[in-house]
Amino acid sequence: MSADQPPPAGGTDQGAAYADRFAAESPEMVAARRRAHFLSGATPVEPPVGATLAVLAATSGARSVVSIGSGGGLAALWLLRGMRPDGVLTALDADPEQLRAARSALAEAKVPASRARLIFGTPGEVLPRLSPGGYDMVCCAGPPREYSEHLAALLGLVRIGGTLTCHGLLEGGRVADRTARDPQSVAWREIARTIRDDETLLPAVLPIGTGLLVATKRS
Numbered sequence: 277m278s279a280d281q282p283p284p285a286g287g288t289d290q291g292a293a294y295a296d297r298f299a300a301e302s303p304e305m306v307a308a309r310r311r312a313h314f315l316s317g318a319t320p321v322e323p324p325v326g327a328t329l330a331v332l333a334a335t336s337g338a339r340s341v342v343s344i345g346s347g348g349g350l351a352a353l354w355l356l357r358g359m360r361p362d363g364v365l366t367a368l369d370a371d372p373e374q375l376r377a378a379r380s381a382l383a384e385a386k387v388p389a390s391r392a393r394l395i396f397g398t399p400g401e402v403l404p405r406l407s408p409g410g411y412d413m414v415c416c417a418g419p420p421r422e423y424s425e426h427l428a429a430l431l432g433l434v435r436i437g438g439t440l441t442c443h444g445l446l447e448g449g450r451v452a453d454r455t456a457r458d459p460q461s462v463a464w465r466e467i468a469r470t471i472r473d474d475e476t477l478l479p480a481v482l483p484i485g486t487g488l489l490v491a492t493k494r495s
């Protein structure tokens with residue numbers, strides 16, 4: 277791999293490599309991944325994670341989805357692949373460059389403007405403007421400390437039968453190491469514990485890509 281290539285999207289063992297190849301990305305997704313990498317180095321959803329988001333969206337017949345920390349729009353493209361054709365994705369990010377990149381990704385993929393709302397802002401600024409119980413899925417990405425304090429509000433957006441996802445909790449493997457007390461690992465454990473202990477939710481950790489925490493709201 278040359279220095280100007282993005283790193284492999286998923287894990288390094290053969291199984292992870294197969295899962296990466298299986299979840300084929302469109303040319304627009306490949307371009308969005310490349311842009312996101314050169315913009316910030318932040319990890320967008322790996323192909324198996326993106327494919328899982330699309331499957332969850334399709335399974336729930338998702339019409340309205342929120343993407344927190346939209347980044348360069350890769351998760352948005354996967355979600356739109358699974359959502360109903362009349363579905364609308366609301367994506368927010370506090371970095372204008374990332375939002376611009378997301379806009380380009382959606383335009384390149386010829387997503388009609390009516391299917392995506394891109395909002396500049398943090399969860400604290402934007403969540404109060406969204407309808408409680410109005411969303412089939414809420415998909416969180418980026419540093420967990422940026423949205424952990426808004427977890428109740430995020431769960432409040434999800435309709436009964438809908439799903440919350442949080443991407444990246446297994447990155448670096450520190451969340452499982454109880455001696456790791458860095459702020460990011462602590463925030464992940466707090467999020468995971470809150471979700472696991474909430475009897476209204478049915479949760480699972482999927483060890484794909486850098487990890488996907490999923491929780492379906494049952495009541």
Ligand SMILES: C[S@@+](CC[C@H](N)C(=O)[O-])C[C@H]1O[C@@H](n2cnc3c(N)ncnc32)[C@H](O)[C@@H]1O
Nearest residue numbers: 318320321345347350351370371398417418422
């Ligand atoms: C890993 S990237 C998201 C990747 C994207 N979900 C994807 O898969 O294509 C994380 C994003 O979270 C955004 N972010 C970080 N802190 C934020 C905050 N407090 N409010 C809104 N967005 C934030 C960053 O600007 C970045 O674009």
